[in-house]
Amino acid sequence: MADSRPNVLFVLTDQERYDCTAPEGPPVETPAMDRLSSEGMRFSRACTPISICTSARASLMTGLFPHGHGMLNNSHEADAIRPNLPPELPTFSELLAENGYDCSYTGKWHVGRDQTPEDFGFAYLGGSDKHHDDIDEAFREYREERGVPPGEVDLEEVLYTGDDPRDASEGTFVAATTPVDVEETRAYFLAERTIDAIEAHADGDSGEGDGNGSDPFFHRADFYGPHHPYVVPEPYASMYDPNEIDPPESYAETYDGKPQVHENFHYYRGADGLEWDHWAEATAKYWGFVSLIDDQLERILEALEEHGLADETAVVHASDHGDFVGNHRQFNKGPLMYDDTYRIPLQVRWPGVAEPGTTCEVPVHLHDLAATFLEMGGVDVPESFDSRSLVPLLETGDDPDAVPDDWPDSTFAQYHGDEFGLYTQRMVRTGRYKYVYNGPDIDELYDLKADPAELQNLIDHPGYADVREEMRDRLVDWMQETDDPNQGWVPDVLRDTP
Template sequence: MAKQPHIIIFNPDEMRGDALAHLGNPASITPNLDAFAANEAVSFGQAYCQNPVCVPSRCSFFTGLYPHVRGHRTMSHLLRPGETSMLKELKEAGYYVWMNDRNDLTAGQIPGWTESHATEIYYSGQKKQGPGNVNPDQRGEPGNKYYYSHYEGQLKCNAEGKNYNGDDEVVDAAIERIHNRPADQPLCMFLGLVYPHTPYRVEEPYFSTIDRAKLPKRVHADDCTGKPLMEAEIRKYAGMQDFTDADWDELRAVYLGMCMKIDVQFGKLVEALKEEGIYDDCAIFFLSDHGDFTGDFDLPEKAQNCFEDCLTRVPLLIKPPKNIPLDPGISNSMVELVDFYATAMDLAGVQPTHTHFGHSLRPVLADRSAKVRDYVFCEGGRQPGETHCDEYHRNSKNGKGAPTTTVYWPKMKAQSEDDAHAKGIMMRDERYKYISRTVGKDELYDLQADPQEMTNRIDDESLAPVVVDMQRKMLKWLEATDDIVPFELDERFTPEMLWARVRGLVPPEKEAEVRKMIADGTPFPVLMGYCHSLK
């Protein structure tokens, strides 16, 4: 077997696909990732997550399964015993699996379960964190336009001009393990970072470096028609109607400053791999779990059953080991994050222990024009009455619902409404995006004419054939992915049940022999044939 590569997974949280400069954002500053994509990796410009919030997305891309397959479509239903993950599979295949304590993958209440997925878990909080906000009262009192905005603005710097945060600590800990890695095992490192997840806050130089004048045009809610009820409900409860374009631009610039810091941290990790002389031996994956509204549709943060590209299109950059053919640059081949699972397992040379739905992207790494999918899918939401699936009831205090003091209250409150939190599936090809919902109005966008998804054309009769075709293909996709059959086979009978079926054929002196055959798992037809021969 060829030498197994080191698997390096750099996973920022809530990073939009268009947050990268090389994918066309004139305000973004991501030089390390841009150079990485240009010379050493493939950057997938059309990569899509399978759920627009953290836990379901991670449960999906670490297993190669869609959220509906095992019910992982909420923030409170994580992987449990009886399931597995890529991390656990690689560990069992001989990898030294290092991860930090970000999780959002395995059920934390089960003793030893999360630990079984890694060789080593780095627990954060061991280093002194940077000072707080320049304006600690930015949020203000209830009713203030910033109260539910998630915006905190500029962070202070310490005497050395730094603001050392939890992500800095994780990257430094990973680098320390790289410098002191095991000599006899390949590494698998999962860096689950927090930035650029809300709150929107960052220190200098990142705070001021983003040129506000270069920010792309924002999508205004008033310019849209036929958008999902969830977005209107969050806007209603958030009370940010007094937010001006200048306010939104500050929020957007801070978000891109956070992405700029992620880029610096990524560059630092890559440099450590090169210093150790193992960079060429690494398969490096840079991906985010989902995106962020960041002011589009007059919204901050995200929504669990909304499917605009700002939420579903994510960065995905892959550098294979040096011995794997590579055509570096940007690929417009449509891919899903479940393909990350398939690709990492393929490059590691490890056979998955379960059926999955990912496609290895090795062909696209060798030829960026190669095509692996005609459609991509994303899903979210819940059925009416599924209160265990919404965050409002999950975070209820004394049965009175989520507290209004939490900055997430507008989203949680909107989720408490069956119609707003309706279960939906997004299907997207290169031209159209169709969203089917179990409750309320479906959506259809002509992405060629309307790339910002401002006009829902589901009632446009001229596009009815498009809807029918996509509905048919969505049904076929659901039929193909609605379950998986375990590789492990079960026995229909217990040993005593088998003995009961043959005991009348077995002489007393042969009982021990036949019972041993049963214990050894002799197939029932063979067992019966042998017992009949004893008469």
């Protein structure tokens, strides 16, 4: 009997902002991602559980909030609290593989220092590394065959952080134009590897399962971008004119009334040396990077159609977290729980299930996808998972009355530190308000309707005293529901704080 379960193509980008594909967002050309929205469902209130690569990706694998899996900061750093995922934790990919799915993977990993996708049920097809962002051998060979070995090109319009944004001797590499052809970029290469996987599955020669093509496949394509450095070739490097990009509202940030770490981070990252003309240049490259990846996604979607797999394949696009790109005058990410880095894009095209052109305004988490993939595959979700399957939301369209009664009306997130140092944060966000608990400093409260740029911290505003208390109660509820170890003392601190 033929297996009727859907194939799943999961495309995860790295540090892609939510607004790049939002209808009300900037003029970024993303026809492929927009196509997924028009042919499926777009989630407008998707949130990452944590804005740091290893931790978010580990949550995606395990269906757990970071405090549950213990990978609280980046695994490649010397101060990694836990360099690898505990082997006893179930992951969605292992469970899918054990239940008949041909699982393959290409691109960025960054979940374990000594682990690879092959340790979690995937056939790994290359294009990445074992821990962070070094060039892997497969991509190196690809470039050498094309006569343009990595590292042997002269970049143009190079931008750095620091006092002199053109000085390569200090600061962090932010953006540049590369002279290579599009076909020589890693984004193109990863799309090629994904298309190869689609062709292999279509031919029944994936190297997994029974080899006759009857098993459904799960393929994960992890792009290196639009994470900095925003290095793109033409035509993407000049696709957006920096002179036509205005500062976002949050660029007016003064850090007045905010935790001191916000201003500290501004200087620590070297962002204090960047003026708006530099950020406009970086933003143009960032948008170009998004468009480059989108065009590669279009090639992948076309491959599904060419091989007759589009109607039986659920396509999911998300990002691990966002990126500041000058918003709040910040670079990268860090101990700042703004929507710039915590709100993420999420689109699901599932023919016959997700109603085309629908928008779901229910709050969801990135790691809800772990339970979603299992339900798609007819596999029981482990009791250890914190995540909830999105399948009921996909099946109900955009009807708010059809949302399950027990679905949360808020999202919960956290942060534990990176190379800047350990720093405890918890955040709860509803449709209108956001509350951030900062262990060593002042807390934050934002009215997202009145202040979508999150410029005014209302934590001490007498007119929001009731909101502050309500949001703190929500935070405590989340901590208790997810067995957050900080629940042993944080609730008492919140109750005793005005």
